[in-house]
Amino acid sequence: MPPSRVTLVEVGPRDGLQNEAAPVSTADKIELIRRLAATGLTLIEAGSFVSPRWVPQMADTAEVLAALDFDGPVRYPVLTPNLHGFDAARAAGVRDIAVFAAASEAFSRRNINCSIAESLERFQPVVEAARTAGIRVRGYVSCVLGCPYQGEVAPEAVADVAARLSDMGCEQISLGDTIGRGTPEATRRLIGTVAARVPMERLAGHFHDTWGMAAANVYAAWREGVATFDASVGGLGGCPYARGASGNVATEDLVHLFAGLGVDTGVDLVSLVETAVFICERLGRSPVSKVAKAVLASQAYDVRE
Amino acid sequence: MPPSRVTLVEVGPRDGLQNEAAPVSTADKIELIRRLAATGLTLIEAGSFVSPRWVPQMADTAEVLAALDFDGPVRYPVLTPNLHGFDAARAAGVRDIAVFAAASEAFSRRNINCSIAESLERFQPVVEAARTAGIRVRGYVSCVLGCPYQGEVAPEAVADVAARLSDMGCEQISLGDTIGRGTPEATRRLIGTVAARVPMERLAGHFHDTWGMAAANVYAAWREGVATFDASVGGLGGCPYARGASGNVATEDLVHLFAGLGVDTGVDLVSLVETAVFICERLGRSPVSKVAKAVLASQAYDVRE
Numbered sequence: 001m002p003p004s005r006v007t008l009v010e011v012g013p014r015d016g017l018q019n020e021a022a023p024v025s026t027a028d029k030i031e032l033i034r035r036l037a038a039t040g041l042t043l044i045e046a047g048s049f050v051s052p053r054w055v056p057q058m059a060d061t062a063e064v065l066a067a068l069d070f071d072g073p074v075r076y077p078v079l080t081p082n083l084h085g086f087d088a089a090r091a092a093g094v095r096d097i098a099v100f101a102a103a104s105e106a107f108s109r110r111n112i113n114c115s116i117a118e119s120l121e122r123f124q125p126v127v128e129a130a131r132t133a134g135i136r137v138r139g140y141v142s143c144v145l146g147c148p149y150q151g152e153v154a155p156e157a158v159a160d161v162a163a164r165l166s167d168m169g170c171e172q173i174s175l176g177d178t179i180g181r182g183t184p185e186a187t188r189r190l191i192g193t194v195a196a197r198v199p200m201e202r203l204a205g206h207f208h209d210t211w212g213m214a215a216a217n218v219y220a221a222w223r224e225g226v227a228t229f230d231a232s233v234g235g236l237g238g239c240p241y242a243r244g245a246s247g248n249v250a251t252e253d254l255v256h257l258f259a260g261l262g263v264d265t266g267v268d269l270v271s272l273v274e275t276a277v278f279i280c281e282r283l284g285r286s287p288v289s290k291v292a293k294a295v296l297a298s299q300a301y302d303v304r305e
Numbered sequence: 306m307p308p309s310r311v312t313l314v315e316v317g318p319r320d321g322l323q324n325e326a327a328p329v330s331t332a333d334k335i336e337l338i339r340r341l342a343a344t345g346l347t348l349i350e351a352g353s354f355v356s357p358r359w360v361p362q363m364a365d366t367a368e369v370l371a372a373l374d375f376d377g378p379v380r381y382p383v384l385t386p387n388l389h390g391f392d393a394a395r396a397a398g399v400r401d402i403a404v405f406a407a408a409s410e411a412f413s414r415r416n417i418n419c420s421i422a423e424s425l426e427r428f429q430p431v432v433e434a435a436r437t438a439g440i441r442v443r444g445y446v447s448c449v450l451g452c453p454y455q456g457e458v459a460p461e462a463v464a465d466v467a468a469r470l471s472d473m474g475c476e477q478i479s480l481g482d483t484i485g486r487g488t489p490e491a492t493r494r495l496i497g498t499v500a501a502r503v504p505m506e507r508l509a510g511h512f513h514d515t516w517g518m519a520a521a522n523v524y525a526a527w528r529e530g531v532a533t534f535d536a537s538v539g540g541l542g543g544c545p546y547a548r549g550a551s552g553n554v555a556t557e558d559l560v561h562l563f564a565g566l567g568v569d570t571g572v573d574l575v576s577l578v579e580t581a582v583f584i585c586e587r588l589g590r591s592p593v594s595k596v597a598k599a600v601l602a603s604q605a606y607d608v609r610e
Contacts (some may be wrong), residue, residue: 180599183565184524212558212595213565216521219489245602246595253517260488260518290517290551294485297550 003227006263007043009174009204010036010251012279013064014045014079016236018057019247022283026060030067035275036233037074040267041251045098046076049085065092077138081112086126090133097130098138098174099123101165103158104147107178111142120164127169136172139165140206144175144190145182148241155193163197172204174230177217179241180210184220191224204228207249210239214249215257222261229254234276234287250289252276270295308532311568312348314443314479314509315341315556317584318369319350319384321541323362324552327588331365335372340580341538342379345572346556350403351381354390370397382443386417391431395438402435403443403479404428406470408463409452412483416447425469432474441477444470445511449480449495450487450522453546460498468502477509479535482522484546485515489525496529509533512554515544519554520562527566534559539581539592555594557581575600 013033017024024032036044046068047061061078068076070093077096080086089097101119102108108116123139130137144158162173175194182190187205194203205221205228207214218229232248239247255267273295276287287293318338322329329337341349351373352366366383373381375398382401385391394402406424407413413421428444435442449463467478480499487495492510499508510526510533512519523534537553544552560572578600581592592598 181565183562184521185566209595211561211599212517212555213520213562215518216489216524216562219521219524239602245599250517256516257488257518257521260486261490290514294516294550297544 002223002261003225004263005227006222006258006265007228008041008251008254008265008267009043009045009077009228009230010041010233011045011206011230011248012036012232012234012236012251014048014058015230016232016248018048018055019237019240020057020283023057024279024282026063028279028282029060029064032233032275032279033064033068033076035271035278039271039275040265042073042266043075043077046078048079049088050079050081062088062092065094070095080126082122083126083129086129090135094135096136096138097126098140099126099165099170100140100142101161102142103161104143104150104153106149107143107147110149116161120161120168123165124168131169137170138172138174138204139168139170140174140176141165142176142178145177145186146179148179155190158190159194159197162194162203166198166202172202172228173198174204174206176206176230177208180208180213180239180246182207182217183213184216187217187220188224191221191226195225200225201227204230206230208239209235209246209249209253215253218249218254218257219261222263233272234280234292235289236279246288250276250287250291252291252295253289256291307528307566308530309568310532311527311563311570312533313346313556313559313570313572314348314350314382314533314535315346315538316350316511316535316553317341317537317539317541317556319353319363320535321537321553323353323360324542324545325362325588328362329584329587331368333584333587334365334369337538337580337584338369338373338381340576340583344576344580345570347378347571348380348382348401351383353384354393355384355386367393367397370399375400385431387427388430388434391434395440399440401441401443402431403445404431404470404475405445405447406466407447408466409448409455409458411454412448412452415454421466425466425473428470429473436474442475443477443479443509444473444475445479445481446470447481447483450482450491451484453484460495463495464499464502467499467508471503471507477507477533478503479509479511481511481535482513485513485518485544485551487512487522488518489521492522492525493529496526496531500530505530506532509535511535513544514540514551514554514558520558523554523559523562524566527568538577539585539597540594541584551593555581555592555596557596557600558594561596
């Protein structure tokens with residue numbers, strides 16, 4: 001049976017803004033997160049402790065986190081690739097961190113400059129330190145349905161990395177279709193292969209809409225039993241591997257999809273679209289998602305009638 | 306078992322261009338159809354014999370048809386709402402016609418100015434004349450997953466209209482999600498309900514991407530057994546019920562989807578995207594579909610590398 005409740009993990013303030021060219025002020029980031037929390041989202045990725053030389057967009061993460069309430073009902077995971085980042089996150093009071101691995105050797109080497117095995121070795125002390133401190137860890141696995149450098153990625157390779165992250169102590173494993181080349185039957189096969197190694201309830205789906213297949217893939221994964229999906233308000237982030245193309249599926253697309261499937265996400269669609277408009281205005285453009293456009297067009301239509 | 310072969314019905318030159326504000330010359334329409342046929346598409350809706358006062362974009366249908374080969378491998382259905390239109394189509398040599406009904410009373414009255422029952426009575430002599438002449442008939446049913454005027458539409462109401470069109474002699478019934486409000490489980494229920502009354506092999510799915518769900522809905526319908534889908538190159542047409550929003554799913558989206566599902570459509574994706582660029586340039590814009598953008602971006606990316 002497909003899950004009757006689904007949790008959406010909002011990744012716009014980190015994964016999204018990190019891949020936007022236009023700078024966003026610290027105050028606007030805080031306001032974005034505040035508005036996202038007000039829509040009903042309960043998991044909002046809030047920042048990243050990585051070198052500002054690599055990711056200048058996240059240089060103000062500590063300031064953003066200082067404005068958040070880590071003792072409330074909303075959880076704010078923060079990306080921490082190493083112990084240095086973990087210490088900074090812990091000092092900021094975070095209760096959830098994330099580490100980022102790849103299922104593709106070529107991608108791992110080009111993106112984080114080490115092999116998959118080396119990356120997992122690096123994460124080990126971070127995950128251990130987090131568990132000791134009672135901090136939950138998400139493990140991202142990228143390139144689960146294809147790699148921009150090596151092309152095909154075997155589901156078994158994804159399952160290997162996912163199982164190692166799970167064994168290490170990651171409470172959730174987010175499977176990322178980084179280049180959006182996945183289609184629904186490939187998604188089904190992937191979930192089946194990974195769920196044979198990692199309990200289904202630990203899996204999250206992270207789909208990119210670069211080829212317009214994200215909603216179909218989320219639907220296929222949900223039917224297999226996945227109950228957690230990452231998404232980015234307004235489709236923030238774009239695709240770093242195909243200039244001008246879409247990246248993260250828009251959160252509003254998934255709220256609409258699950259509403260239609262009779263599944264509760266707890267998120268208010270109209271507030272979410274208004275939040276997409278807010279942040280996209282700061283970026284100097286309109287929301288790209290079809291659901292945002294349709295909601296805005298039908299509001300205009302309602303007014304016209 | 307989902308079908309291992311799928312037929313795409315290209316509706317861009319009629320359903321698409323009919324809903325575009327910018328005029329397209331007769332020569333460009335003919336060139337568009339020629340290019341579409343060259344991509345491997347075998348069913349291309351070529352025009353409409355309706356009053357040019359209602360649909361000025363289709364006033365040159367006879368001239369467009371004069372340039373087509375009705376004895377070749379490609380079929381060119383033409384919309385003929387009445388005997389007057391049918392006679393014109395027959396004089397032009399067409400081998401396939403289509404009639405257009407609605408599953409929503411409110412839509413029928415506002416769109417074609419009569420009740421559903423009256424519209425079916427009007428089509429009866431058209432379908433009879435076509436069958437006598439050995440001409441195949443497609444029946445469109447609009448608003449199968451929601452109506453812009455009455456909201457909800459019951460699957461049973463859709464099945465009623467579909468069964469009447471089938472009984473009348475329509476060889477194919479195209480089920481249209483006119484406002485794109487369908488989601489995959491609603492699509493599954495709809496197909497199940499209609500297929501209990503009309504043989505599955507007579508059904509086609511016609512999904513709009515206004516809410517970004519078309520690929521997911523096509524996937525759900527295909528899994529139920531539907532093997533024919535309508536689509537519009539470049540997403541031509543937009544949505545007349547939500548200004549600025551998308552309408553027909555782009556043909557390239559479905560070619561990509563089915564390629565990923567391991568299903569042969571016989572259509573060349575790159576030629577199709579080039580055709581989308583050709584017609585969209587004539588309309589003064591870029592193709593809106595994510596697959597078109599992704600193909601174009603990855604070609605640019607390949608060149609850059």
